[in-house]
Amino acid sequence: MTLPRILAFDVFGTVVDWHGSIAREVAALYPQVDGDAFALAWRDGYYPAMARVRSGELGWTRIDELHRIILDGILPRFGLEHLSEAERQHLNRAWHRLDAWPDSVEALTRLKARFTICTLSNGNIGLLTNMAKRAGLPWDCILSAEVFRAYKPDPATYLGVAQTFDAAPDEVMLVAAHQEDLDAARPCGLQTAYIERPLEFGAAHVKDVSPSPANTFHARSLTHLAEQLLA
Template sequence: MKSLTKDVKVVVFDTFGTVVDWRGSIIRDLSIWGRNEGIQADWTALADRWRLEYEPEKNRVRNGEIGWTNLDELHAHALEKVAAEVGIKNLSRSQMQHVNSVWHRLDGWPDAVDGLTRLKRKYVIGPLSNGNVALLVNMAKHAGLPWDNVFSCELFRHFKPHPETYLGVCRLMYLNPAQVMMCAAHNYDLAAARALGLKTAFIPRPIEYGSGQTTDLVPEQDWDIVAKDIIDLAQQMGT
């Protein structure tokens, strides 16, 4: 393992699902807020239905239907649709903005802060995420994520798995692809990174989508590292 990763200088992470528990966080956050606001809603249904719009919304940018639009704005557009579908109606503008900003308030998985802190001792670490800069910075403050830098796809004006996102990290850090490791709970993300020469680490999150999850339960290729969580990744990476 050491020979595979000895040249790595930067370790970047998919964030939604890999580092933070987006589904559980949304349900917890909005359930408390809804009770305080006197709003009865199926927040679990909202979280699941909202996430189903994630790829379709990004595809509106990818296929040229709309110009570059960051994830906060895409989430807001999707929320207008899905809130009505799950029976959440008559929210004020400020209430809708609060709901949409829940993505800024996501909690890390239990191993995230400890594992990232260990990795930070030796490597430059940061999210390579479709989230926009403000979202990722606010999330890091909320969850205590000790990033060295935020490699938001907003900087590259492309969403993953576009090559410019992965190679953009290499360009910004003046590194060859083999000196950058992509870590993710999603096989497609790692496959795109590996095709460009990056090192790869798979961290399964089998309840990202709830107890009935059927995807990304196991590594689909021989990734450079397969770790049970970020603490295990740090150990395997020598920190």
């Protein structure tokens, strides 16, 4: 097996703890609100919102704007419909302030010494840049659905990474904590690495992280992936 030249990382859930970060911030700002339930409700709106773009109901829309549409829709459910415009804007940017998983920065730094490492996220460029700056994520390059004007799992996103770096698809490896993301990348010719993140949805909602033999690598963490790739 030939190792890839480029490692393209899913970000939400794979590199950063979106659930824990949103839940903590919401609970700190609004102690009367169940942060766990709020984080899950906000994320639940993610795929339906993207489907509105894919169907043509909405024109091309950045994730920041989709997050805001979802946020405005769920605030009444949690007794927060009274929030001002400034408060809503601040809360919506919580997605720019997500904390990295404890192993992420060190493992990415190790991998960066040998591979080109980039994002491949549905998050928009400004969001991913602010997140990286705050969390110390050492990306070589930030690639986003915004660049390709298509959301994953559109093949344009996966093939776009290869085209960006003038590489063959099999010189790119998608690294993700979501089997459906990897399953979409594989027919495009990319190698795939699954990262176990059993607590992606919080301690009360432990995720199945069973291996799939279709993936090139399976790792317990980003640290474990680095150990395998750098062996």
